[in-house]
Amino acid sequence: MPDMKVEVPIEDDVLLKVDHLCQYFGPMKAVDDVSFTVKKGEVFGLVGESGCGKTTTGRSIIKLYDITSGSVYFKGVRVCAGKKSFYDAIREARKEFREKSRDASPEEKAALKAKMDAIIAEQQENIKKADYDNKNCDKEYIEKLRAAAEEKYRPLIDSAATAEEKARLTREYRNELRKASKTKLITKIQMIFQDPIASLDPRMTVREIISEGLLIQGEKDQKVIEQKVYEMLELVGLVREHASRYPHEFSGGQRQRIGVARSIIMNPDMIIADEPVSALDVSIQAQVINLLNDLREKFGLTILFIAHNLSVVKYFSDRIGVMYYGKLVELAPSDELFLNPLHPYTRSLLSAIPLPDPLYEKTRQRVTYNPLAEHDYSVDKPSLREVKPGHFVMCNQAEFDRYMAILK
Amino acid sequence: MENKLHVSDLRISFKTTSGKVQAVRNISFDLDKGETLAIVGESGSGKSVTSKAILGILAGNSIIEGGEIIYDGKDLLKISEDDFHHIRGDKIAMIFQDPMSSLNPIVKIGRQLTEAMILKGKARQRESRANFNGFLKNLNLAMKQAAAEAGKSADAEIDAMCRKFDDFEHNHIKLEAAFNQARDAALDAIETIDELSFEMEKNAVKDMKYRVSQMVRESLQAIHPYLVSTRADELTQLTKDLPKLAEAGRKAGSFAEVLPKLAGIKAILQEAVALPVPDFFAMGYNDAFGGGKLPECPVPEINGILEQKLHDEFLNKFESYVEMALRFSAGRSAGKKKEAIEVLGTCAADFPEDAVLERKAADSAAKKLIDAVEATKNPVEFKKDSLTFTFESSIRGEIDTYFTGVRKNVIEQRRHDRMQAKHDRLVKKGREPDWTVPAAAITDLEQVKANIRHLADRLVSHYGTLLDAEAGRDFSAETQDVIAYLKTSASGVVEKVTKTTARLKALKLMEEVGIHDPRQRFNQYPFEFSGGMRQRIVIAIALAANPDILICDEPTTALDVTVQSQILELINNLKRERQLSVIFITHDLGVVANMADRIAVMYAGKIVEYGTAEEVFYNPVHPYTWALLSSMPDLDTDQRLEAIPGTPPNMIYPPKGDAFAPRNKYALKVDFELPPPMFKVSDTHYAATWLLHPQAPKVEPPAIVTERIARMKARMEERNA
Incomplete structure (x- = not known):
């Protein structure tokens, strides 16, 4: 059971911190105790086979699901928190009390009860905190925005020369405040979806699709919206005339560009790209990857890149996390991961990459991964351990020693 | 090949x-x-x-x-x-x-998997029966004709022989099918035992009860006179109550009792599948024609005795007759081919250039050609000569196209003229219509006639090569092929697909394609x-x-x-x-x-490069292949990817020259004017790009491609060293 009590201090350059994230759907553990951090301006790749929970991780981060337990910190604010671990701890404490107090003396019983009560009280406090954070994570952020707006407009308004100027500035200031009060912190994370056909509403024009986020955020000035939409279209390599067309009039690569424009217009700090190129033709894949690379350089975007094409992930990411059945089994800088894959699953994954080299391909041996045969976790349970600075592997002590020997 | x-x-x-x-x-x-x-x-x-x-x-x-x-x-x-x-x-x-x-x-997955199997199983059975019977009949006829030509009258003997072959061939297939079924069961059981014992050692068996009883069932199926025979009792003993024992073991958390038994069963089965396989063809003959009980001796000796008997009593004679029939039929067909070449030579006169065809005349001319070609068919050749067999449908199709074209071209032209006139009117009025006039879909009648002439010419040259090869034919080898063909057709008759076998086959297939717990998923x-x-x-x-x-x-x-x-x-x-x-x-x-063994790269409806996998990957010559190769990253790529700019052309108006030219930074001037022909790079490697023309400037592929090829070659040498 993940230990929730430790409040981990968050370093300055960390934008997103996923802490013991669990996402269960009934008995299915889609994501089980996954922790990682993403630094500012970094591309973090998540790979694994279909059904391993990489997409669920992305969706949990952006609050599309209520997470089961664990927390997600974004810009130092806890944006979602799960409560199952706290309830489990309470149940565990009660059970322990029942078992131990069965044949204990009255004094011991009282001591045990006090201990149990203390645990329950603490956990209930945690639950309250989680509830509060889930509900109010935006408040702090809104306050920050309002303060920033005030700081910007107050002196301007005060020093305004004419009455008209003053009125205009006041109007703008009010507009800013109104928008700020509608903002949610989570909109600073935007998502790009896999299927550009399914993720665009066929009955909306490109202008409506791209500007929808702005409208929800409270932007009412049509001129500003128009201006921004055109800007975004040009940014992703489309032209202004495209704004009044419908999605079906575009090719696959152009549709994916619309999806990119829709998320960039929110001026996000982070983008979760969930298999953004898997459904595209090879030639178009290159266009979209190049576009994402350009945007990343231009805006200093942080990207969580979820994909199963390892060549693309390697090309695009700074660090890569490998997931297997809901667990993060290896995490390392991308060059390091491909140079020294340690976890047997990672090795099996790397051995499956097809390369455009027929002679190599004809001799390539795929390594199969069978967790039963590879690991003996009957006594010593595995955990994520650091084998080299920045390189983590899920292993137990015996395996850890073996990996260290390999690295030497 | x-x-x-x-x-x-x-x-x-x-x-x-x-x-x-x-x-x-x-x-x-x-x-x-x-x-x-x-x-x-x-x-x-x-x-x-x-x-x-x-x-x-x-x-x-x-x-x-x-x-x-x-x-x-x-x-x-x-x-x-x-x-x-x-x-x-x-x-x-x-x-x-x-x-x-x-x-x-x-519809549930299981049903969808087995539905086709059951339907096709029946159809296949019918078809095999028709094949077998039909071919044997043709062979019978050819034998008789051959014998008659040689001046012998052996009709009764030939009939008897064919009937005999029919009888014992079915016997053979039945025996063989029973043996194969038992052997497959044994192999499956061995595989299941391996998995089970591995999982039992790790104490993590899934779906145990079913799998153990399945394994027991399979190993008992392996009891067969030529497989598990002497140790059958031992096997029955070992498998007795095994599912119950295993279940008890799972509850107790230890499989100490079960594992040795599994090992014992596996040893018996492995010994059995390693035994030599009897010759069921000969055995089928023996069983069918009162051969009596077989002597008690090892399988190879039995095989020797049986084969001796089969050859002495039947097969030598049968084979000599088959060979005679093949020789006779091939000779007859060759004669007809020579006649057909002459008839086909008149084709150019029947379908002349620059002349309008008459339906009646065209049909009768076609009939003459078709009859000549039909006569060359050899009834005892099971490999069908595709050009001969498709001739009739091709020529009739072309004639139909011609006469529909004659009728429809007029209508189409009229429609097109009307649209064009409307468009012109609008333009004249100073308006800009937002639609264009699509090109008229006119059938090129001369082309159709040329196609017909080409069909005949091709067949003439094809017959020429066949006749040249006639002298070197090895009829005794062909005889063996014919008998092998009859055997396979017969085996199709016996293979029966029932619901149960289809289900088992489907479960096995599901496992083969990597679906876990196929039994549960079967009903989803x-x-x-x-x-x-x-x-x-x-x-x-x-x-x-x-x-x-x-x-x-x-x-x-x-x-x-x-x-x-x-x-x-x-x-x-x-x-x-x-x-x-x-x-x-x-x-x-x-x-x-x-x-891939070979790769064809397609662009805008044409093959632009064609070669073996090695040639296309290590020596790509078409700019489009370069573009495809350079637009995807591999594990060593760190430079910017070279995306192909633009989109494929609109195929309503295909480009005049090379279709890839507008997106191609290596395009020459001629690329926009003339479509490139297929240039030969090597015997197996062709590409359609003007860059291969001797007068074209020398162009290197993009760096990302050359570097990758250099890396691949370095890696290859490293491996070889």
């Missing part, structure tokens, strides 16, 4: 409201037995259209402008829908890109599966019919690497085991390096 599929000059277009889209423009390729041909290209390049044409499932608005697709002596573009039922799914199967659209959402609906799992089901369904040719239309595009590589391995293994021919369609060149 035996040629399986021959596509030549295929032209397909689609009728749309804005004009005729030319999706496939003059494509030709061959597919050999046991070979993988990869067709690579962007979406819209016509690769899927080609594959759909092979399977006869083109959309309703498609027009087949010309060409032929020859499979097993039939032109797939011209045969009727009823005939196609025997080919589609059965002989040529297809795996589609989107699994959800090829599965029925309201498609929506309960993830995308990857659905694709595996579709592959299992395609493989269930045991096809000759498998067409894979982007089968792994939606799957992740591990599954993709499993599926590719699966297709590769099946290809090796069953001598399957595969057409693999994809846009991802990385995938085909593993699979």
Whole structure:
């Protein structure tokens, strides 16, 4: 059971911190105790086979699901928190009390009860905190925005020369405040979806699709919206005339560009790209990857890149996390991961990459991964351990020693 | 290499409201037995259209402008829908890109897997019976004629011999099928034992009760006079109460009692499958014609005795008669071919250039040609000569096209003129109409006549080569082939597909394609599966019919690497085991390096580069191939990717020159004016680009490609060293 009590201090350059994230759907553990951090301006790749929970991780981060337990910190604010671990701890404490107090003396019983009560009280406090954070994570952020707006407009308004100027500035200031009060912190994370056909509403024009986020955020000035939409279209390599067309009039690569424009217009700090190129033709894949690379350089975007094409992930990411059945089994800088894959699953994954080299391909041996045969976790349970600075592997002590020997 | 599929000059277009889209423009390729041909290209390049044409499932608005697709002596573009039922799914199967659209959402997976098996099983049985009986009848007739020509009258003897062969051949197949079933059961049991004992040692057995009892059932099936015979009692003893013991072991958490028994069973079974296999052909003869009890001695000796008897009493004589029949029939056919060459020579006069044909005259001329060609068919040749067999349908098709063209060209021209006039009127008025006049869809009548003449010429030269080869024919080897063919046809008659066997086969297939717990999943609906799992089901369904040719239309595009590589391995293994021919369609060149023997790169409905996998990857010459290679990263790529700018051309108005020229930074001036012909790079490597012309400037492929090839070569040398 993940230990929730430790409040981990968050370093300055960390934008997103996923802490013991669990996402269960009934008995299915889609994501089980996954922790990682993403630094500012970094591309973090998540790979694994279909059904391993990489997409669920992305969706949990952006609050599309209520997470089961664990927390997600974004810009130092806890944006979602799960409560199952706290309830489990309470149940565990009660059970322990029942078992131990069965044949204990009255004094011991009282001591045990006090201990149990203390645990329950603490956990209930945690639950309250989680509830509060889930509900109010935006408040702090809104306050920050309002303060920033005030700081910007107050002196301007005060020093305004004419009455008209003053009125205009006041109007703008009010507009800013109104928008700020509608903002949610989570909109600073935007998502790009896999299927550009399914993720665009066929009955909306490109202008409506791209500007929808702005409208929800409270932007009412049509001129500003128009201006921004055109800007975004040009940014992703489309032209202004495209704004009044419908999605079906575009090719696959152009549709994916619309999806990119829709998320960039929110001026996000982070983008979760969930298999953004898997459904595209090879030639178009290159266009979209190049576009994402350009945007990343231009805006200093942080990207969580979820994909199963390892060549693309390697090309695009700074660090890569490998997931297997809901667990993060290896995490390392991308060059390091491909140079020294340690976890047997990672090795099996790397051995499956097809390369455009027929002679190599004809001799390539795929390594199969069978967790039963590879690991003996009957006594010593595995955990994520650091084998080299920045390189983590899920292993137990015996395996850890073996990996260290390999690295030497 | 035996040629399986021959596509030549295929032209397909689609009728749309804005004009005729030319999706496939003059494509030709061959597919050999046991070979993988990869067709690579962007979406819209016509690769899927080609594959759909092979399977006869083109959309309703498609027009087949010309060409032929020859499979097993039939032109797939011209045969009727009823005939196609025997080919589609059965002989040529297809795996589609989107699994959800090829599965029925309201029928359970198991039903969908077994349905085709049961239906096709019956059809296959019928067909094999017809094949066997028909061929034996032809052979019988040929034998009699040959004997009559040699001045012998042996009709009664020949009839008796054929009947005898028929009788004991069925006997043989039955014996062999029983043995194979037992042997397969033994092999399956050994596999299950391996898995079970591994899992038992780890104390993590899943679905144990069923699997143990299944294993017991299988090992008991292995009891057979030539398999587990002397140790049968021992085996029965060992398997007794095994499921119960295993269940008790699971509860106690220790399998100490079960494991040694499993090892014992495995030892017995392994010993059994290593035994020599008896000659069932000879044994079938012995059983059918009162051979009596066999002596008690090792299998090789029995085989010797039986074969001796078979040859002495029957086979030597039968073979000599078969050889005689083959020789006679081949000689007769050769004579007819010589006659046919003369008749075909008159074709040019019957279908002359610059003259309008009369329906009646054309039909009678065609009939004359067809009769001559029909006469050359050799009834005792089981390998059908595709040119002879498709001649009739081709020539009739061309004549039909001609006369429909005569009728429709007038209407089409009138329609086009009307549209053009309307357009002109609007322009005259100073308005700018936002529509263009689509080009008139006129059939080129001269071309059709040229096609007919070409058909005849091709057949003449084909007969010429056949007649030249006539002298060197080895009839005794052909005799053996004929007997082998009869054996395989007969085996198809005995193979029966029942619901139970279909279910077992389906479960095995599901396991083969990597679906865990197939028994539970058998009764689920498609929506309960993830995308990857659905694709595996579709592959299992395609493989269930045991096809000759498998067409894979982007089968792994939606799957992740591990599954993709499993599926590719699966297709590769099946290809090796069953001598399957595969057409693999994809846009991802990385995938085909593993699979393909040959690669065809397609762009805008044409093949632009064609060669073996090594040639296309290590020495690509067409700029489009370069662009495809440089637009995907590999593990060593760190420079910016070279995306192909722009989009494929609008195929309603195909470009005049090279279709790729507008997107090609290496394009020459001539590329915009003249379409490049296929230049030869090596005997197996061709490409359509003016860059290969001797007068063209020297151009190097982009750095990202050359560097990668250099890296690959370095890696190869490293491995060799």
